[in-house]
Amino acid sequence: MNERNPQVSPEVTAEIAREFLEYNPETGMMIWRVRPRKWFTTDAEHRTWNSKYAGRQAGTLKTDTGYRGVRIFGRRYPEHRLAWLMQTGAWPETELDHINHRRDDNRWKNLRPVTSSENRQNLGRRCNGRLLPLGIDRLPGSKKLRARITVDGVKMELGRFDTEEEAVRAREVAEIAAGYHPNHGRDVVEGEEPPIRIVVQLDD
Incomplete structure (x- = not known):
């Protein structure tokens, strides 16, 4: 992504997330899609980004927290919350619990919306x-x-x-x-x- 492009909105919507990423609910993995030219200021940046990232797994693991995150528009988004956005069309209004306690396991069946109290009960x-x-x-x-x-x-x-x-x-x-x-x-x-x-x- 090109943060210098003044046409790029810093707000990530479900539509943008789905355009940028492919989420597999069975595996929890996210893959970078081919990025359209409109998101770049030059043809060279467009070619370079797609050559480097398109088709590869998105996101990285933070070893200190155990959560995976994906950087979009210069901001790191928790991968499990992006998954919720892409599946439902809206950001989660509550916390999300990893049912099996593995914070890097973002399969759809492993995520559930919870209150802070409910989250502490698992x-x-x-x-x-x-x-x-x-x-x-x-x-x-x-x-x-x-x-x-x-x-x-x-x-x-x-x-x-x-x-x-x-x-x-x-x-x-x-x-x-x-x-x-x-x-x-x-x-x-x-x-x-x-x-x-x-x-x-x-x-x-």
């Missing part, structure tokens, strides 16, 4: 030194584990337990009651159905 496994599941931590100076959950922005303590199994059960019961996504806190790689969650009710 997080991957927490990686920390203790390797404890999401919502479970060890009380300082104690062998007991504490289970907590956040619902509608309110943090709630679910109890203190002697074993990780008991704490996880309490957390899972609370997740189901609060409507958390079944993938929350789990490693899901390819976007298939999440593993069956078996919940055993804790004794009173």
Whole structure:
């Protein structure tokens, strides 16, 4: 694209995105289309751009965030939001959740519109030194584990337990009651159905 062209609008619409890119909803990949002459100031720029980019995969991966992005008119757009624009004709009005927790997997079936709260209800496994599941931590100076959950922005303590199994059960019961996504806190790689969650009710 040629940022020096004063005729180029900085606003990316669905029509422009579809003219510039080909999105495969089955693979999530975006490919640069052949760019028409009208987007360039000279014939040489037109030939050079198409020779270098047309037919090749668009976008790059930001290793610090895990998201892919595509640069149009000098601005980097998140690839998953561009996919939504191209599929629906409008920019998403909410956040988009990668259902299987892979931020670079932009297959259409792996994207869903969510509120910020709903997005936080489908997080991957927490990686920390203790390797404890999401919502479970060890009380300082104690062998007991504490289970907590956040619902509608309110943090709630679910109890203190002697074993990780008991704490996880309490957390899972609370997740189901609060409507958390079944993938929350789990490693899901390819976007298939999440593993069956078996919940055993804790004794009173």
